[in-house]
Amino acid sequence: MRRFVPLSVALLVGVCAVWVACKRGAAAPTTGQPPPAAPPATAPATSPAGPGQPRVVARKYGAMGTEITLSAWTADEHAADRAFAAGYDEIRRIEILMTDWERPNEPESDVVKINKAAGKEAVHVSSETFEVIEKSLEMSRRSQGAFDITFAAMKGLWKFDEDLEKKLPPADEISRRRKLINWKDVVVDTKAHTVKLRRPGMRLGLGGIAKGYAVDRCAVVLRGDGLRDFMVQAGGDLYVAGSKGPNNWMVGVRDPRGGPLDIIARMPIKDHAFSTAGDYERSFIIDGKRYHHIIDPATGFPATASREVTIFAPTAFLADALDDAVFILGPKKGLALVDSYPGCSTLIVDAKNQVWMSKSLEGKLQRTASPREGI
Numbered sequence: 283m284r285r286f287v288p289l290s291v292a293l294l295v296g297v298c299a300v301w302v303a304c305k306r307g308a309a310a311p312t313t314g315q316p317p318p319a320a321p322p323a324t325a326p327a328t329s330p331a332g333p334g335q336p337r338v339v340a341r342k343y344g345a346m347g348t349e350i351t352l353s354a355w356t357a358d359e360h361a362a363d364r365a366f367a368a369g370y371d372e373i374r375r376i377e378i379l380m381t382d383w384e385r386p387n388e389p390e391s392d393v394v395k396i397n398k399a400a401g402k403e404a405v406h407v408s409s410e411t412f413e414v415i416e417k418s419l420e421m422s423r424r425s426q427g428a429f430d431i432t433f434a435a436m437k438g439l440w441k442f443d444e445d446l447e448k449k450l451p452p453a454d455e456i457s458r459r460r461k462l463i464n465w466k467d468v469v470v471d472t473k474a475h476t477v478k479l480r481r482p483g484m485r486l487g488l489g490g491i492a493k494g495y496a497v498d499r500c501a502v503v504l505r506g507d508g509l510r511d512f513m514v515q516a517g518g519d520l521y522v523a524g525s526k527g528p529n530n531w532m533v534g535v536r537d538p539r540g541g542p543l544d545i546i547a548r549m550p551i552k553d554h555a556f557s558t559a560g561d562y563e564r565s566f567i568i569d570g571k572r573y574h575h576i577i578d579p580a581t582g583f584p585a586t587a588s589r590e591v592t593i594f595a596p597t598a599f600l601a602d603a604l605d606d607a608v609f610i611l612g613p614k615k616g617l618a619l620v621d622s623y624p625g626c627s628t629l630i631v632d633a634k635n636q637v638w639m640s641k642s643l644e645g646k647l648q649r650t651a652s653p654r655e656g657i
Contacts, residue, residue, distance in 0.1 A: 336527055341366050346377045346493050348517035352500070355511040355526045365507035369500040373516065376496040380411055382434060382487045392477075393486055397434075401482030404471065410495075412475050415468070418491055418603065422465035425607035425619055430579040432479070434487030435462035440584075442564035442575040450568070460582035493519045494557060494602025501598075514598075518558040521598045522551045538562050538590040538631050539656035546637070547629060549594075549647045557601035559609040560590040572657050578610050587612030589653070590631040593620065594643070600626065613638040 339362045340353040350373060352366045378385075382393045390398075392407040399405050407415070421429045436459050441447040467480040479486060493516045500514045501521050511524030513531060522531045530550035537544040538560050561584070565574035578585040591609040595601035600623065608616030613630045620628045620640060627640035631653050639647065 338526065339363075341370075343370050343373075345370070345373050346381075346496060346516060347489075348493070351513070351515040352504070353513040353515075354504070354509050355524070356509065361508060365504050365509050368507055369503045369514065372499050372503045373496045376410070376492065376499060379408060380414065380488045380492045380495075382437075382485070382489070393488060396477050396479060397485045400479035400484045404469065404474070404476035404478035406474065406476050409475065412470070412472075412477065414488055414491060414495055414599075415477055415486075416470060416472075417599070418488070419465055419468060419470065421491075421603045421607060424622065425611060426615075427465060427579055428610040429490065429603055429607035430463055430465045431486050431488060431490065432463045432465055432468060432484055433490070433577055433579055434485035435459045435483065436577055436582060437485060437487065440573075440575070440577065442566075446564075446566065448566040448568065450573070456582040460579075463579045463582075490606050491599065491603045493517060494555070494598040494600070497521050497555070497598035497602075518560075519555075519598050519602050520557065521555045523553055525552055534650075535592045535629055536560070536562075536590070537651065537653050539635075539654040544651070544654075546631075546651045546653050547647050547649050549643070551594075555595050555598035555601045556592065557595070557598065557605045558590065558592045559588075559605040561588070562590070567657055570657060576606060576609055585610040586633055588616075588630055588632050589635065591616065592629045594627045595623070596625045604628070 334357050336355055336357045338353060339356055339359050340351060341363070343350040350370065352369055354362045356362045378388070379391055380393055381391045382397060384390065384394055392405070392411040395405045396407070415431065418429070418431045439451045439455060439459055462481065462484050467484060468486065469478040469480060470476070497514045497516050497519045498521065501523060504512050504514070505523070511526065514521045525531065530552055532548055533551050533556055534545035534548040536542070537546045539562070559576055561572060561574035561576060565572050574584045576585050577583065588609045591605045593601040593605045593608065595604060604620060604623070604626065608619060608628055608630065611619060613632045616630060617628065617638060617640060620626050627642040629643065629647065630638040632638060635653050635655060637653065
């Protein structure tokens, strides 16, 4: 049986399907408190097979404010467990390094240090954090500011997590915070490996890209520990390596106005990354209008050009950065941006429920349904 992965709700269903969360629906909570320590892996999820026969082995963990699912096609469950433990440790290491939460009795992350020094001084950061920030700024440049890591100035204003408040923030506070968003005010020194926010009150957040980087790093660790056929999922950020025995792994794109298991397209995948940004996981409706968690840096309000964007890319890092940018830009500019990156493609459901798709997906991606109407 083929493995089928809609990019929607994170849920491991036996051995027949893995359902993957909309990425931004898996962001860290905004309650004013840091997320709790990650729980240990859950009980094994494996497909039935005889002794020594290849099968799907999967484990679920918690990290980076979301559910982490590591799966492998293997005959050696114990070896998979060892690799999974190492891969999970790598994800946790990156979380500790790049979180924007202050954690009691733990060293401050690079991002926390940068935010505390906003408008004052440059902060020396690790080579990895510097790389992620540099590539984030490059995406900001290429997306004309649609992707902007200084969006964190809005933190706690819009509440779409477990602190959900179905009301609009004060317009004057949105305006004040929006003026603190500008990727051009992030100053990096490549020789000194320092980062500075020019103005007091600015904040930097890597929630729109760090999970993709962590997924890629986890994949490196799993390969280094001998796995060849596996899947790494952090919310809606996904990387798939190899195959599931004689069959390819299969991904599906969720209907943004359907249920978690409703899909509009599917495609076999191998050695590729995928990331989805959608307006349906963390949202509320007021007076017939949907408000959601993907904020347009230009307005301070939820972006209005798209309902869902799925990115297919060589790395989860790139896919993670592209999906928000394309969601905010809308289909025409978004398609042009994706096409400027080799090996990347996209499927977009725009605000009018029309489907747009990269030409490179023709003959590969199978449309299974039209997206449903709805607010």
